[in-house]
Amino acid sequence: MTDPDLAGARLTIDLDAIVANYRLLSDLDARTECAAVVKADAYGLGADRVAPALAAAGCRTFFVAQVEEGIRLRALLPEADIHVLNGLPPHPGTERVFDAHTLIPVLNSLGDVDRWAKHVRAGGATTATLHIDTGMCRLGLSGDELAALAADPGRVGGTEITLVMSHLACADEPDHPMNAKQLAKFRAALDRLPWGVSPWGRTSLANSSGLFLGPHYRMDLARPGVSLYGGTPNPALPNPLAPVVRLQGKIVQLRDVDSPQTVGYGATHQVTGPRRLATVPVGYADGFLRSLSGRGTAFIGDRPVPIVGRVSMDLITLDVTDIPAAECHPGALVDLIGPHNPIDAVAAQAGTIGYEILTSLGARYHRDYVGGGRGGQDR
Numbered sequence: 001m002t003d004p005d006l007a008g009a010r011l012t013i014d015l016d017a018i019v020a021n022y023r024l025l026s027d028l029d030a031r032t033e034c035a036a037v038v039k040a041d042a043y044g045l046g047a048d049r050v051a052p053a054l055a056a057a058g059c060r061t062f063f064v065a066q067v068e069e070g071i072r073l074r075a076l077l078p079e080a081d082i083h084v085l086n087g088l089p090p091h092p093g094t095e096r097v098f099d100a101h102t103l104i105p106v107l108n109s110l111g112d113v114d115r116w117a118k119h120v121r122a123g124g125a126t127t128a129t130l131h132i133d134t135g136m137c138r139l140g141l142s143g144d145e146l147a148a149l150a151a152d153p154g155r156v157g158g159t160e161i162t163l164v165m166s167h168l169a170c171a172d173e174p175d176h177p178m179n180a181k182q183l184a185k186f187r188a189a190l191d192r193l194p195w196g197v198s199p200w201g202r203t204s205l206a207n208s209s210g211l212f213l214g215p216h217y218r219m220d221l222a223r224p225g226v227s228l229y230g231g232t233p234n235p236a237l238p239n240p241l242a243p244v245v246r247l248q249g250k251i252v253q254l255r256d257v258d259s260p261q262t263v264g265y266g267a268t269h270q271v272t273g274p275r276r277l278a279t280v281p282v283g284y285a286d287g288f289l290r291s292l293s294g295r296g297t298a299f300i301g302d303r304p305v306p307i308v309g310r311v312s313m314d315l316i317t318l319d320v321t322d323i324p325a326a327e328c329h330p331g332a333l334v335d336l337i338g339p340h341n342p343i344d345a346v347a348a349q350a351g352t353i354g355y356e357i358l359t360s361l362g363a364r365y366h367r368d369y370v371g372g373g374r375g376g377q378d379r
Protein backbone atom coordinates (compact mmCIF):
# COMPACT_ATOMS: atom_id res chain seq x y z
CA MET A 1 0.00 0.00 0.00
CA THR A 2 1.49 3.28 -1.09
CA ASP A 3 0.26 6.85 -0.94
CA PRO A 4 -0.07 8.23 -4.49
CA ASP A 5 1.15 11.64 -3.34
CA LEU A 6 4.25 10.17 -1.75
CA ALA A 7 5.21 7.41 -4.18
CA GLY A 8 7.77 8.15 -6.87
CA ALA A 9 5.77 6.55 -9.65
CA ARG A 10 2.29 5.39 -10.53
CA LEU A 11 1.74 1.97 -12.05
CA THR A 12 -1.65 1.65 -13.74
CA ILE A 13 -2.88 -1.88 -14.42
CA ASP A 14 -5.86 -2.12 -16.74
CA LEU A 15 -7.93 -5.16 -15.81
CA ASP A 16 -10.34 -4.52 -18.69
CA ALA A 17 -7.42 -4.75 -21.10
CA ILE A 18 -6.43 -8.10 -19.55
CA VAL A 19 -9.99 -9.34 -20.03
CA ALA A 20 -10.04 -8.02 -23.63
CA ASN A 21 -6.78 -9.85 -24.29
CA TYR A 22 -8.21 -13.01 -22.77
CA ARG A 23 -11.23 -12.74 -25.11
CA LEU A 24 -9.02 -12.14 -28.14
CA LEU A 25 -6.93 -15.22 -27.33
CA SER A 26 -10.04 -17.31 -26.54
CA ASP A 27 -11.70 -16.29 -29.79
CA LEU A 28 -8.78 -17.45 -31.92
CA ASP A 29 -10.21 -20.96 -31.94
CA ALA A 30 -13.61 -22.13 -30.73
CA ARG A 31 -12.25 -25.68 -30.17
CA THR A 32 -9.54 -24.54 -27.78
CA GLU A 33 -10.20 -23.70 -24.17
CA CYS A 34 -8.12 -20.75 -23.08
CA ALA A 35 -6.51 -21.08 -19.66
CA ALA A 36 -4.55 -18.30 -17.94
CA VAL A 37 -0.99 -18.54 -16.66
CA VAL A 38 -0.82 -16.44 -13.50
CA LYS A 39 2.54 -17.61 -12.11
CA ALA A 40 4.89 -15.10 -10.49
CA ASP A 41 1.96 -13.06 -9.14
CA ALA A 42 0.39 -12.83 -12.61
CA TYR A 43 3.69 -11.75 -14.13
CA GLY A 44 4.10 -9.12 -11.45
CA LEU A 45 0.69 -7.52 -11.94
CA GLY A 46 -1.04 -8.95 -8.85
CA ALA A 47 -2.71 -12.36 -9.09
CA ASP A 48 -5.18 -11.29 -6.39
CA ARG A 49 -6.69 -8.76 -8.81
CA VAL A 50 -5.93 -10.37 -12.16
CA ALA A 51 -7.16 -13.92 -11.51
CA PRO A 52 -10.64 -12.97 -10.21
CA ALA A 53 -11.08 -10.61 -13.19
CA LEU A 54 -10.20 -13.45 -15.57
CA ALA A 55 -12.47 -15.89 -13.73
CA ALA A 56 -15.33 -13.37 -13.99
CA ALA A 57 -14.63 -13.25 -17.75
CA GLY A 58 -15.15 -17.01 -17.97
CA CYS A 59 -11.65 -18.42 -17.48
CA ARG A 60 -11.92 -21.76 -15.63
CA THR A 61 -8.37 -23.09 -15.78
CA PHE A 62 -5.27 -21.51 -14.29
CA PHE A 63 -1.59 -22.38 -14.20
CA VAL A 64 0.88 -21.33 -11.52
CA ALA A 65 4.53 -22.33 -11.18
CA GLN A 66 4.76 -23.14 -7.49
CA VAL A 67 2.58 -24.89 -4.96
CA GLU A 68 2.38 -21.88 -2.69
CA GLU A 69 1.16 -19.76 -5.58
CA GLY A 70 -1.53 -22.39 -6.05
CA ILE A 71 -2.53 -22.24 -2.39
CA ARG A 72 -2.96 -18.45 -2.57
CA LEU A 73 -4.90 -18.73 -5.82
CA ARG A 74 -7.21 -21.39 -4.41
CA ALA A 75 -8.27 -18.95 -1.69
CA LEU A 76 -9.36 -16.52 -4.42
CA LEU A 77 -10.89 -19.02 -6.83
CA PRO A 78 -12.78 -21.81 -5.08
CA GLU A 79 -14.03 -23.40 -8.33
CA ALA A 80 -11.17 -23.14 -10.83
CA ASP A 81 -8.87 -25.91 -12.03
CA ILE A 82 -5.40 -24.91 -10.80
CA HIS A 83 -2.39 -26.69 -12.31
CA VAL A 84 1.02 -26.38 -10.67
CA LEU A 85 3.64 -26.34 -13.44
CA ASN A 86 6.67 -27.05 -11.29
CA GLY A 87 4.83 -30.03 -9.89
CA LEU A 88 5.76 -31.97 -6.79
CA PRO A 89 8.49 -30.45 -4.64
CA PRO A 90 11.22 -33.03 -3.93
CA HIS A 91 10.38 -33.11 -0.22
CA PRO A 92 8.47 -36.34 0.56
CA GLY A 93 4.88 -35.95 1.68
CA THR A 94 4.20 -32.74 -0.22
CA GLU A 95 1.62 -34.66 -2.30
CA ARG A 96 -0.84 -34.11 0.55
CA VAL A 97 -0.65 -30.33 0.15
CA PHE A 98 -2.07 -30.68 -3.36
CA ASP A 99 -5.10 -32.53 -1.99
CA ALA A 100 -5.62 -30.09 0.86
CA HIS A 101 -6.00 -27.24 -1.64
CA THR A 102 -7.38 -29.23 -4.59
CA LEU A 103 -4.39 -28.41 -6.77
CA ILE A 104 -3.48 -30.43 -9.85
CA PRO A 105 0.19 -31.39 -10.00
CA VAL A 106 2.04 -31.42 -13.29
CA LEU A 107 4.02 -34.69 -13.23
CA ASN A 108 7.38 -33.80 -14.72
CA SER A 109 9.29 -37.08 -14.50
CA LEU A 110 8.75 -40.79 -14.20
CA GLY A 111 9.62 -40.42 -10.52
CA ASP A 112 6.71 -37.98 -10.19
CA VAL A 113 4.43 -40.47 -11.94
CA ASP A 114 5.42 -43.16 -9.44
CA ARG A 115 4.99 -40.82 -6.49
CA TRP A 116 1.51 -39.79 -7.59
CA ALA A 117 0.47 -43.40 -8.29
CA LYS A 118 1.51 -44.25 -4.75
CA HIS A 119 -0.40 -41.26 -3.43
CA VAL A 120 -3.53 -42.46 -5.28
CA ARG A 121 -3.07 -45.98 -3.87
CA ALA A 122 -2.97 -44.46 -0.41
CA GLY A 123 -6.35 -42.81 -1.00
CA GLY A 124 -5.18 -39.43 -2.34
CA ALA A 125 -6.70 -37.42 -5.16
CA THR A 126 -6.35 -39.00 -8.57
CA THR A 127 -6.18 -36.12 -11.05
CA ALA A 128 -2.84 -35.09 -12.51
CA THR A 129 -1.33 -33.48 -15.60
CA LEU A 130 1.48 -35.23 -17.43
CA HIS A 131 4.28 -33.17 -18.97
CA ILE A 132 6.24 -34.60 -21.91
CA ASP A 133 9.49 -32.84 -22.76
CA THR A 134 9.72 -32.24 -26.50
CA GLY A 135 12.68 -29.89 -26.60
CA MET A 136 13.15 -27.77 -23.48
CA CYS A 137 15.27 -30.20 -21.45
CA ARG A 138 13.96 -28.55 -18.32
CA LEU A 139 10.92 -30.34 -16.95
CA GLY A 140 8.79 -33.15 -18.38
CA LEU A 141 9.37 -36.80 -19.19
CA SER A 142 12.47 -37.37 -21.32
CA GLY A 143 12.41 -39.64 -24.35
CA ASP A 144 13.73 -42.55 -22.29
CA GLU A 145 11.20 -41.99 -19.54
CA LEU A 146 8.39 -41.84 -22.09
CA ALA A 147 9.56 -45.13 -23.62
CA ALA A 148 9.65 -46.73 -20.16
CA LEU A 149 6.14 -45.50 -19.39
CA ALA A 150 4.81 -46.60 -22.79
CA ALA A 151 6.25 -50.06 -22.15
CA ASP A 152 4.60 -50.22 -18.74
CA PRO A 153 1.54 -47.93 -18.77
CA GLY A 154 0.21 -49.62 -15.63
CA ARG A 155 2.76 -47.53 -13.77
CA VAL A 156 0.29 -44.64 -13.59
CA GLY A 157 -1.86 -46.89 -11.38
CA GLY A 158 -5.11 -45.17 -10.49
CA THR A 159 -3.92 -41.74 -11.60
CA GLU A 160 -6.30 -39.97 -13.97
CA ILE A 161 -4.20 -38.06 -16.46
CA THR A 162 -6.70 -35.37 -17.41
CA LEU A 163 -4.19 -33.28 -19.35
CA VAL A 164 -1.04 -34.12 -21.30
CA MET A 165 1.11 -31.10 -22.01
CA SER A 166 4.37 -30.01 -23.55
CA HIS A 167 6.03 -26.61 -23.93
CA LEU A 168 7.46 -24.87 -26.98
CA ALA A 169 10.98 -23.46 -26.97
CA CYS A 170 10.79 -21.10 -29.97
CA ALA A 171 7.12 -20.24 -30.44
CA ASP A 172 7.90 -16.51 -30.73
CA GLU A 173 9.82 -17.32 -33.94
CA PRO A 174 7.16 -18.82 -36.21
CA ASP A 175 9.69 -19.92 -38.84
CA HIS A 176 11.93 -21.71 -36.37
CA PRO A 177 12.20 -25.43 -37.25
CA MET A 178 11.89 -26.34 -33.56
CA ASN A 179 8.15 -25.60 -33.67
CA ALA A 180 7.21 -28.28 -36.22
CA LYS A 181 9.72 -30.66 -34.64
CA GLN A 182 8.18 -30.27 -31.18
CA LEU A 183 4.65 -30.62 -32.57
CA ALA A 184 5.60 -33.87 -34.30
CA LYS A 185 7.37 -35.13 -31.20
CA PHE A 186 4.39 -34.31 -29.01
CA ARG A 187 1.98 -36.06 -31.37
CA ALA A 188 4.22 -39.12 -31.49
CA ALA A 189 4.32 -39.13 -27.68
CA LEU A 190 0.53 -38.90 -27.47
CA ASP A 191 0.27 -41.87 -29.85
CA ARG A 192 2.42 -43.92 -27.50
CA LEU A 193 0.29 -43.18 -24.46
CA PRO A 194 -2.82 -45.36 -24.54
CA TRP A 195 -4.63 -43.02 -22.18
CA GLY A 196 -3.01 -39.91 -23.60
CA VAL A 197 -5.97 -38.50 -25.47
CA SER A 198 -8.75 -40.73 -24.20
CA PRO A 199 -10.91 -41.37 -22.36
CA TRP A 200 -10.38 -38.25 -20.23
CA GLY A 201 -7.08 -36.84 -21.31
CA ARG A 202 -6.88 -33.52 -23.08
CA THR A 203 -3.82 -32.01 -24.72
CA SER A 204 -2.00 -28.69 -24.36
CA LEU A 205 1.03 -27.31 -26.19
CA ALA A 206 0.61 -23.59 -26.86
CA ASN A 207 1.75 -20.67 -24.74
CA SER A 208 0.88 -17.13 -25.94
CA SER A 209 3.06 -17.30 -29.03
CA GLY A 210 2.08 -20.91 -29.74
CA LEU A 211 -1.54 -19.83 -30.14
CA PHE A 212 -0.47 -17.80 -33.17
CA LEU A 213 1.42 -20.64 -34.87
CA GLY A 214 -1.77 -22.05 -36.36
CA PRO A 215 -4.63 -24.41 -35.48
CA HIS A 216 -2.47 -27.55 -35.08
CA TYR A 217 -0.64 -26.01 -32.16
CA ARG A 218 -3.71 -24.92 -30.21
CA MET A 219 -5.04 -28.34 -29.20
CA ASP A 220 -7.61 -28.69 -26.40
CA LEU A 221 -6.22 -26.18 -23.94
CA ALA A 222 -3.94 -23.18 -24.48
CA ARG A 223 -1.75 -21.71 -21.74
CA PRO A 224 -1.13 -18.04 -22.52
CA GLY A 225 0.61 -15.85 -19.99
CA VAL A 226 2.46 -12.83 -21.29
CA SER A 227 -0.07 -11.92 -23.99
CA LEU A 228 -2.82 -11.59 -21.38
CA TYR A 229 -0.64 -8.86 -19.92
CA GLY A 230 -0.08 -7.12 -23.26
CA GLY A 231 3.19 -8.80 -24.29
CA THR A 232 3.64 -9.43 -27.98
CA PRO A 233 3.36 -13.02 -29.21
CA ASN A 234 5.75 -12.23 -32.08
CA PRO A 235 8.28 -9.41 -31.68
CA ALA A 236 8.63 -9.14 -35.48
CA LEU A 237 4.97 -8.26 -36.07
CA PRO A 238 2.57 -5.56 -34.81
CA ASN A 239 1.20 -6.57 -31.42
CA PRO A 240 -2.52 -7.49 -31.61
CA LEU A 241 -2.94 -7.34 -27.79
CA ALA A 242 -4.03 -4.33 -25.79
CA PRO A 243 -1.45 -2.67 -23.53
CA VAL A 244 -2.12 -3.42 -19.86
CA VAL A 245 0.46 -1.47 -17.87
CA ARG A 246 1.47 2.14 -17.78
CA LEU A 247 4.29 3.32 -15.56
CA GLN A 248 4.51 7.03 -14.89
CA GLY A 249 7.43 8.43 -12.95
CA LYS A 250 7.13 11.75 -11.19
CA ILE A 251 9.67 14.50 -11.80
CA VAL A 252 11.09 15.62 -8.45
CA GLN A 253 13.76 18.04 -9.56
CA LEU A 254 14.79 20.03 -12.62
CA ARG A 255 18.22 21.40 -13.24
CA ASP A 256 19.56 23.72 -15.92
CA VAL A 257 23.14 22.93 -16.75
CA ASP A 258 25.14 25.51 -18.64
CA SER A 259 28.75 24.50 -18.00
CA PRO A 260 30.34 21.18 -19.03
CA GLN A 261 29.43 18.52 -16.44
CA THR A 262 28.86 14.82 -16.08
CA VAL A 263 25.68 13.07 -14.95
CA GLY A 264 25.41 10.22 -12.48
CA TYR A 265 27.62 7.36 -11.29
CA GLY A 266 30.69 6.65 -13.34
CA ALA A 267 30.37 10.10 -14.93
CA THR A 268 29.29 8.27 -18.09
CA HIS A 269 27.21 11.07 -19.57
CA GLN A 270 28.83 14.37 -20.56
CA VAL A 271 26.78 17.51 -20.83
CA THR A 272 28.58 19.93 -23.11
CA GLY A 273 26.09 22.63 -24.10
CA PRO A 274 23.20 24.11 -22.11
CA ARG A 275 20.78 21.32 -21.19
CA ARG A 276 17.82 20.80 -18.89
CA LEU A 277 17.80 17.67 -16.78
CA ALA A 278 14.95 16.09 -14.83
CA THR A 279 15.35 13.65 -11.95
CA VAL A 280 12.73 10.93 -11.43
CA PRO A 281 12.69 8.75 -8.27
CA VAL A 282 12.65 5.35 -9.98
CA GLY A 283 15.70 3.12 -10.13
CA TYR A 284 16.92 -0.42 -10.44
CA ALA A 285 15.62 -1.20 -6.94
CA ASP A 286 12.19 -0.70 -8.53
CA GLY A 287 12.99 -3.12 -11.31
CA PHE A 288 13.83 -0.29 -13.69
CA LEU A 289 16.70 -2.20 -15.18
CA ARG A 290 20.19 -0.80 -14.93
CA SER A 291 20.83 -1.93 -18.49
CA LEU A 292 18.66 1.03 -19.53
CA SER A 293 21.51 3.34 -18.46
CA GLY A 294 22.18 5.79 -21.29
CA ARG A 295 19.84 3.82 -23.60
CA GLY A 296 16.24 4.02 -22.47
CA THR A 297 13.70 6.53 -23.72
CA ALA A 298 10.88 7.92 -21.62
CA PHE A 299 8.08 10.09 -22.97
CA ILE A 300 6.46 13.31 -21.84
CA GLY A 301 3.24 13.40 -23.82
CA ASP A 302 4.32 12.52 -27.37
CA ARG A 303 7.89 13.72 -26.93
CA PRO A 304 10.77 11.35 -26.28
CA VAL A 305 13.14 12.17 -23.41
CA PRO A 306 16.34 10.13 -23.26
CA ILE A 307 17.59 8.57 -20.05
CA VAL A 308 21.04 10.04 -19.55
CA GLY A 309 23.76 8.58 -17.39
CA ARG A 310 23.39 5.48 -15.28
CA VAL A 311 20.21 4.19 -13.73
CA SER A 312 20.92 4.34 -10.01
CA MET A 313 19.19 2.40 -7.25
CA ASP A 314 16.47 4.96 -6.63
CA LEU A 315 16.79 7.59 -9.36
CA ILE A 316 17.10 8.20 -13.06
CA THR A 317 17.98 11.36 -14.95
CA LEU A 318 16.29 12.47 -18.17
CA ASP A 319 17.31 15.09 -20.71
CA VAL A 320 14.20 17.27 -21.03
CA THR A 321 15.80 20.19 -22.88
CA ASP A 322 13.26 19.97 -25.73
CA ILE A 323 10.17 19.85 -23.52
CA PRO A 324 8.10 23.04 -23.03
CA ALA A 325 8.38 24.28 -19.44
CA ALA A 326 4.60 23.99 -18.97
CA GLU A 327 4.82 20.17 -19.34
CA CYS A 328 7.94 19.77 -17.30
CA HIS A 329 7.84 20.73 -13.64
CA PRO A 330 8.20 18.99 -10.29
CA GLY A 331 5.21 16.66 -10.01
CA ALA A 332 4.82 16.26 -13.81
CA LEU A 333 4.50 12.65 -14.96
CA VAL A 334 6.83 10.92 -17.38
CA ASP A 335 5.88 7.71 -19.18
CA LEU A 336 8.51 5.10 -18.38
CA ILE A 337 6.15 2.50 -19.87
CA GLY A 338 3.30 3.94 -21.91
CA PRO A 339 1.61 4.34 -25.27
CA HIS A 340 4.87 5.25 -27.03
CA ASN A 341 7.12 2.87 -25.10
CA PRO A 342 5.19 -0.36 -24.39
CA ILE A 343 6.80 -3.19 -22.43
CA ASP A 344 8.32 -4.82 -25.49
CA ALA A 345 9.95 -1.57 -26.63
CA VAL A 346 11.39 -0.97 -23.15
CA ALA A 347 12.56 -4.58 -23.10
CA ALA A 348 14.33 -4.18 -26.45
CA GLN A 349 16.14 -1.09 -25.14
CA ALA A 350 17.10 -2.94 -21.97
CA GLY A 351 18.35 -5.96 -23.91
CA THR A 352 15.72 -8.26 -22.42
CA ILE A 353 12.15 -9.48 -22.98
CA GLY A 354 8.79 -8.03 -21.94
CA TYR A 355 8.40 -10.84 -19.40
CA GLU A 356 11.35 -9.54 -17.38
CA ILE A 357 10.09 -5.95 -17.54
CA LEU A 358 6.72 -7.09 -16.13
CA THR A 359 8.00 -9.43 -13.44
CA SER A 360 10.50 -6.81 -12.25
CA LEU A 361 7.90 -4.06 -11.67
CA GLY A 362 8.73 -2.70 -8.26
CA ALA A 363 6.95 -2.76 -4.94
CA ARG A 364 7.45 0.97 -4.33
CA TYR A 365 5.21 2.06 -7.19
CA HIS A 366 1.72 3.23 -6.35
CA ARG A 367 -0.52 0.65 -8.02
CA ASP A 368 -3.74 1.79 -9.55
CA TYR A 369 -6.08 -0.91 -10.86
CA VAL A 370 -8.63 0.26 -13.40
CA GLY A 371 -11.57 -1.66 -14.89
CA GLY A 372 -12.43 -5.19 -13.88
CA GLY A 373 -15.79 -4.12 -12.52
CA ARG A 374 -14.26 -2.10 -9.72
CA GLY A 375 -11.45 0.37 -9.50
CA GLY A 376 -9.17 0.59 -6.54
CA GLN A 377 -5.83 1.72 -5.34
CA ASP A 378 -4.89 -1.46 -3.68
CA ARG A 379 -1.25 -1.50 -2.96
Ligand SMILES: *Cc1c(COP(=O)(O)O)cnc(C)c1O
Nearest residue numbers: 037167207208209223224225226
Ligand atom coordinates in the same frame (compact mmCIF):
# COMPACT_ATOMS: atom_id res chain seq x y z
C1 LIG B 1 5.20 -19.61 -18.39
C2 LIG B 1 4.62 -20.76 -19.13
C3 LIG B 1 3.55 -20.56 -20.02
C4 LIG B 1 3.07 -19.20 -20.43
O1 LIG B 1 3.96 -18.70 -21.40
P1 LIG B 1 3.79 -17.29 -22.12
O2 LIG B 1 4.90 -17.27 -23.08
O3 LIG B 1 3.90 -16.25 -21.06
O4 LIG B 1 2.46 -17.28 -22.77
C5 LIG B 1 2.95 -21.68 -20.57
N1 LIG B 1 3.41 -22.93 -20.28
C6 LIG B 1 4.45 -23.15 -19.45
C7 LIG B 1 4.91 -24.53 -19.20
C8 LIG B 1 5.10 -22.07 -18.86
O5 LIG B 1 6.14 -22.29 -18.06
